[in-house]
Amino acid sequence: MVMTRFYFHIRHGDQVERDLEGIEFPSVQAAEQEALKAxxxxxxxxxxxxxxxxxxxxxxxxxxxxRVLAVPFLSTVIDWAVLSGTPLRGYLLPEPGSAILAC
Known part of the structure; x- marks a missing residue:
């Protein structure tokens, strides 16, 4: 199985904390799942x-x-709130069944 090294940089506004080591995954999808978990x-x-x-x-x-993917931290909370039907104070949530854009 061919593994690819992915680097998980963290952006906070104009600042970027660079991942210099990276982690190997078999696919972009596997890297995305790890990014969501982290x-x-x-x-x-x-x-x-x-x-x-x-x-x-x-x-x-x-x-x-x-750049293969961008995962806003807030999207992990909004995804959960939409799936669970939990309102988030101060945020407008999409109607059930509509897509949430990651970037």
Missing amino acids: AREMVAELVMQGQRLQDKIFEIDDEDGN
């Missing part, structure tokens, strides 16, 4: 610390430096 864990910590989520994004590059 973002959910980080969101929980950020919420407990009272920090804002709006400007935090995983920017995922492949080993050639090509």
Whole structure:
């Protein structure tokens, strides 16, 4: 199985925390699942610390430096809220069945 190294950079507004090591995955989809899992864990910590989520994004590059995916941290909360029917104070949520854009 061919593995590709993906780099999970964290953008916060104009600042980027670069992932210099990366992680190998068999596909972009596997990297996306890991990004969602990691973002959910980080969101929980950020919420407990009272920090804002709006400007935090995983920017995922492949080993050639090509951007293959962007996962806003807030999308993990909105996806959960839409699926569970839980309203989020201060956010307009799409109607059930409509798409949520990741970027």
